[in-house]
Amino acid sequence: MTQTLIELQGLGFAWPGYPELLDIPEFRLHRGESLFLKGPSGSGKTTLLGLLGGVQKPGRGSIRLLGQDLTKLSASARDHFRVDHTGYIFQQFNLLPFLSVRENVELPCRFSRLRAQRARQRHGSIDQAAAALLRHLGLKEELLQRRADVLSIGQQQRVAAARALIGQPELVIADEPTSALDADAREAFLQLLFAECRQAGASLLFVSHDQSLAALFDRHLALDELNRAARRGD
Amino acid sequence: MHLLRLALASLANRRFTALLTIFAIALSVCLLLAVERVRTEARASFAATISGTDLIVGARSGSVNLLLYSVFRIGNATNNIRWDSYEAVSQDKRVKWAIPISLGDSHRGYRVMGTSAAYFEHYRYGRRQPLQLAEGKPFADLFDVVLGAEVAETLHYKLGDKLVLAHGVSTVSLVQHDDKPFTVAGILARTGTPVDRTLHISLAGMEALHIDWQNGVPARGAGKASAEQARAMDLQPKAITAFLLGLNSRIATFAVQRQINEYRGEPLLAILPGVALQELWSLMGTAEQALLVVSLFVVLTGLIGMLTAILAGLNERRREMAILRSVGARPWHIGSLLVLEAFTLAVTGVLLGVGLLYLGIGLSQGYLQANYGLNLPFALPSPYEWTLLGAILAAALLMGVVPAWRAYRQSLADGLTIRL
Numbered sequence: 001m002t003q004t005l006i007e008l009q010g011l012g013f014a015w016p017g018y019p020e021l022l023d024i025p026e027f028r029l030h031r032g033e034s035l036f037l038k039g040p041s042g043s044g045k046t047t048l049l050g051l052l053g054g055v056q057k058p059g060r061g062s063i064r065l066l067g068q069d070l071t072k073l074s075a076s077a078r079d080h081f082r083v084d085h086t087g088y089i090f091q092q093f094n095l096l097p098f099l100s101v102r103e104n105v106e107l108p109c110r111f112s113r114l115r116a117q118r119a120r121q122r123h124g125s126i127d128q129a130a131a132a133l134l135r136h137l138g139l140k141e142e143l144l145q146r147r148a149d150v151l152s153i154g155q156q157q158r159v160a161a162a163r164a165l166i167g168q169p170e171l172v173i174a175d176e177p178t179s180a181l182d183a184d185a186r187e188a189f190l191q192l193l194f195a196e197c198r199q200a201g202a203s204l205l206f207v208s209h210d211q212s213l214a215a216l217f218d219r220h221l222a223l224d225e226l227n228r229a230a231r232r233g234d
Numbered sequence: 235m236h237l238l239r240l241a242l243a244s245l246a247n248r249r250f251t252a253l254l255t256i257f258a259i260a261l262s263v264c265l266l267l268a269v270e271r272v273r274t275e276a277r278a279s280f281a282a283t284i285s286g287t288d289l290i291v292g293a294r295s296g297s298v299n300l301l302l303y304s305v306f307r308i309g310n311a312t313n314n315i316r317w318d319s320y321e322a323v324s325q326d327k328r329v330k331w332a333i334p335i336s337l338g339d340s341h342r343g344y345r346v347m348g349t350s351a352a353y354f355e356h357y358r359y360g361r362r363q364p365l366q367l368a369e370g371k372p373f374a375d376l377f378d379v380v381l382g383a384e385v386a387e388t389l390h391y392k393l394g395d396k397l398v399l400a401h402g403v404s405t406v407s408l409v410q411h412d413d414k415p416f417t418v419a420g421i422l423a424r425t426g427t428p429v430d431r432t433l434h435i436s437l438a439g440m441e442a443l444h445i446d447w448q449n450g451v452p453a454r455g456a457g458k459a460s461a462e463q464a465r466a467m468d469l470q471p472k473a474i475t476a477f478l479l480g481l482n483s484r485i486a487t488f489a490v491q492r493q494i495n496e497y498r499g500e501p502l503l504a505i506l507p508g509v510a511l512q513e514l515w516s517l518m519g520t521a522e523q524a525l526l527v528v529s530l531f532v533v534l535t536g537l538i539g540m541l542t543a544i545l546a547g548l549n550e551r552r553r554e555m556a557i558l559r560s561v562g563a564r565p566w567h568i569g570s571l572l573v574l575e576a577f578t579l580a581v582t583g584v585l586l587g588v589g590l591l592y593l594g595i596g597l598s599q600g601y602l603q604a605n606y607g608l609n610l611p612f613a614l615p616s617p618y619e620w621t622l623l624g625a626i627l628a629a630a631l632l633m634g635v636v637p638a639w640r641a642y643r644q645s646l647a648d649g650l651t652i653r654l
Contacts, residue, residue, distance in 0.1 A: 055559070076564060083562025094557055098247030099240075110236045111562030163561065 003031045005170060005203045006052060010061035012229075013044075013051060021047055023229035024061075031170065034194060034204040036214045039223035043230060045207045048223065049173050052205070053086055054078030066170060083112040087164030087202070089174040089193075094160050097149035101139075104148050105130040105162045108169075115167020122168065133162035136199075137192050154185045161193050168200045176208050190216055237567060241574040244554065248547060252579060255540045259583025262536035263626060264590040266529040267619060271591070273522055275610055279360075280515055283427045284478075284507050286358030288487050291315070291323065291494055292476035294501035298517070301510040304335055304476040307345040307428045311337065314473035319499050324477070326493075328486045331356045333478040336440045336471060339399045339411070344385045346399050346433045348440030348474075354380075356480055359427045360609075369393055370420030373436050376465055378419035384430040386421040393418050399433070399443060411443045414461045438469035445469070479504075533626055537633055540579050544572065544637040548644070555645045568645040569638035576634025580627055588615070588623075 008027040014020040021044045029035055039045045050056045051063055054070045055078075063070045066085060070078055087108065095104045109116035109126045119129035131141060137158040143151065148159060157177055164172050174193070178186040190213065197204045206217060214220035224230040245252045284305050292300040293313035302308040324332035333356060336348035354372045357365055370393045373380055379399075381391055391397065395418045401409040416435060424430055445467055446459040459467065481487060487506065494504035555568050563571075595610045602610055615623065 053560075079562070079564045088560040090557075090560070094560075096240075096243075096554060096557055098243045103243075107558075107561040111564075111567070115562075 004064075005029050005031045005033070005066065006205075007064040008061065009064075011051070011058050011063065012060040013047060013056065013058045015047075020059075020229045022051070022058075022227055024048075024226045025228065027226055029171075029203055029205060031203055032198070032201060033219065034197065034206065034217045036217035036220035037205060037207045037223055038209055038211060038214065038220065039207070040209055043223050044227060045223055046175060049088075049175055049205075049207060052171075052173065053082045053088070055082070080112075083108060084114040085170045087166075087169040087172045089157070089160045089164045089172065089177040091176045091179055095148035095151075095156055095163075097147065099148060100145050101134070101148055101151065101159050102127065102130050102144040104159055105133065105166055107163060109167055112167060115169065117167075119167045126166075129166055130162065133165055133196065134159065136196055137162055138188075153180050154189065157181065157189055158192065161189070161196065165196050165200055165202065168202065170202060172197055172202045172204045174204065174206045176210075177206075178208065178213070179210070186213070187216075237571055238574055238578075240558075241571050241578055244551075244571070245575055245578060251543050251547065255543045255579050256583045256586060258539045259533075259536040259580060259626075259630075260586035260590055262529075262533040263584050263587025263623070264594065266533050266622060266626075267587065267591045267615070268594060269525055269529040270619060270622065271595075271610055273526065274616070277515060277522075279426065279609065281508070281511050282360040283511070284357075284359060286356070286362050286480065287478045287507050288481045288484060289479040289491055289494070289504045290476060290507055290510070291479060291502055291504045294503045297503070297505040297510045298514050300476065300503055300505055301507065301514055303337065304478070305428065305507070307337070307347070307432060311475045314475055315477070315502065316473055316500055317471050319497065319502065320474055320477050322499065323479070323494060323497070323502075326490065328481055328483065328490055329479055330482045331480045333357060334437060334471075334474045335476045335478070336437055336473075337475040339401055339440070339443065341385075341397060341399050341433050342389060344382070344389075344431055344433055346379075346435060346440075348435050348437045348471075350437055353434065357429075357478070359425050359429065363425070365425065365429065366423040367420045368423040370418070373419050373434070373439070375417070375419065376436065376439050376442055376469070377414060377416045377461060378435070378439070379416040380420040380422060380434040381418055382422055382430040382432045382434075383424035385433055386418075391418050391421070393421065397433075399435075401443075413458070414443055414464065437471050437474070441469040441471050442467075534629070536583070537580070537626070537629055540576060540583075540630065541633045541636060544576060544579075544634075545640065548572075548637055548640055551641075552644060555641060559645055565642045565645050569642040572638035572641045573631060573634040576630050576637070577627070580630030580634075584623055584626055 006027070006029040008024050011022060011024040012020055013022040037045065047056065051058055052065070054073065057071060065081065068081060070081065073081060096107070106126050109119055116126055119126045123129035123132050131144060134144065135141065139155060139158055143155065148156065151159065157180070160177070178189060181189060193204065194216070290300060290304050292304060293311055293315055295312040299309060299312070303311050320332070320334055323329065331352055333353045334350055337345060339346040351372055354365055367380070368383065370380070379397065385391065396415045397418065398410050398412045398415050401411060416439070422429060442461070442464040445464050479490070481490060491504040491506065494502050558568060592612065595612060599610055
């Protein structure tokens with residue numbers, strides 16, 4: 001039986017002063033599963049990611065990550081829980097330009113003891129974990145000490161993926177990470193990301209409005225199918 | 235530790251703004267410390283204008299007035315002292331030495347002081363430093379003059395030059411003693427005290443200048459005495475302006491002071507130079523405090539500049555904060571990062587400011603010592619200066635809380651949403 005990683009029940013969320021944006025009766029993501037979630041701009045994709053990361057709290061319902069109901073945790077505990085179990089990849093330019101590639105990749109381990117511990121267990125040290133991840137993602141070791149802002153867009157996205165994967169978080173959330181890449185680079189990046197997620201045993205929640213990528217994932221969903229609020233809006 | 239590394243890297247990324255901020259803080263800190271050090275040293279230097287003198291005696295007036303005209307050559311005596319009074323006091327067994335002072339004439343704005351050889355022997359300034367002649371010798375001839383260093387330098391006098399003294403102490407004098415010119419016999423080494431701005435002649439020389447004066451004006455015609463005629467006349471002074479006393483034992487100071495103040499021959503006033511100097515300094519204390527307050531405000535301006543620079547950059551850095559949040563930084567991490575930045579800027583500014591101060595001292599030490607008698611030592615900061623520096627850092631920390639709080643609130647509102 002497959003284990004559930006994320007489970008949403010009766011989730012409702014509205015920004016103050018606005019009508020309800022999300023109304024999701026039920027949603028599950030299984031461990032090791034890769035899910036493509038599509039939706040047009042403004043449909044609430046980023047808000048949903050914020051809720052899954054515990055940054056926002058829903059108006060009603062529950063969000064369970066690894067069996068833990070995030071709505072029952074304090075803001076600080078949700079922050080802790082997020083960094084311990086979730087890695088994020090953003091659209092583009094999402095590295096700190098003033099840090100080196102290695103320092104960018106190692107950032108989550110500086111804020112999460114659990115991920116630092118896992119990185120050491122798997123690779124011997126945090127430095128070795130960063131180097132190994134970058135190697136797997138096709139980046140040469142000589143780039144490790146370079147400043148992040150001198151890399152190409154494609155290289156930056158791979159560094160961002162390594163950063164999301166270091167310390168083996170159970171969930172990797174990618175928010176339109178390929179929109180700045182051309183078609184060839186996009187697919188190559190995705191294959192590397194899939195391989196790394198598989199190797200780390202991480203689930204991948206991939207949010208995009210680019211329908212052409214959907215077939216590469218275990219499952220694909222439109223946010224509108226999940227979200228009753230969007231259907232009411234229609 | 236990692237937050238500090240992040241703060242440093244982020245600052246290095248904005249190095250131009252950061253350097254300007256640091257420089258502004260450094261300059262203000264340097265100014266504050268310089269003002270404080272000059273203030274302290276000026277006070278010490280002021281107190282060192284005269285040293286080793288136990289009592290100053292003059293006609294009865296105020297202690298500050300007596301100090302001003304006898305030591306600083308400012309203002310005038312209300313009355314003279316009779317020569318026999320001077321002799322009576324100076325012959326007291328408790329008196330080790332006495333220096334008579336006779337004032338009233340000037341030369342191109344500089345005061346002329348009639349005195350005795352005891353002046354060159356016993357007068358002390360600073361840390362009991364004696365007067366030294368840079369050139370020549372003390373006055374030997376009746377019409378010899380020994381110049382203070384500033385007088386010689388400003389008026390370009392050298393040994394052997396002739397000069398004419400003027401009656402009165404105003405810059406422009408209507409009555410010149412041009413019938414009795416003086417010859418420069420010696421030039422004193424610089425002291426940084428009013429001695430540098432004084433022309434020293436003998437008491438007999440002073441008497442000779444006025445030997446033919448009647449009713450406060452020079453005699454005309456047959457009554458007029460030439461320089462050569464004056465030499466043959468009795469030049470024992472009848473009165474002097476003041477005198478300085480050194481005692482055999484300091485314990486006797488108050489007893490001698492009381493005795494002089496109760497002197498029956500004429501109303502005299504004996505003052506302790508240290509006490510009068512303190513009294514005079516306290517009169518100038520307001521200006522001194524005002525200077526310190528102004529420099530404190532300059533530091534505050536520097537810190538507000540830092541606050542402005544951090545706050546102005548905050549909006550552009552929302553992306554940085556969101557990225558940090560996405561990799562696990564909690565809002566307090568973001569706040570701490572901003573406080574650390576402010577503190578780093580302030581610490582670097584303070585260190586650079588202290589460095590600039592020592593550089594400034596190194597460059598100006600000789601000049602200040604030579605021209606103003608200010609000895610600025612290469613000493614470590616005093617406890618008070620440490621307190622000032624600590625207060626600056628505390629203020630910077632406090633100011634760092636403002637952008638930290640804003641960033642904290644922003645990071646809560648933005649969450650993981652990366653804004654441009």
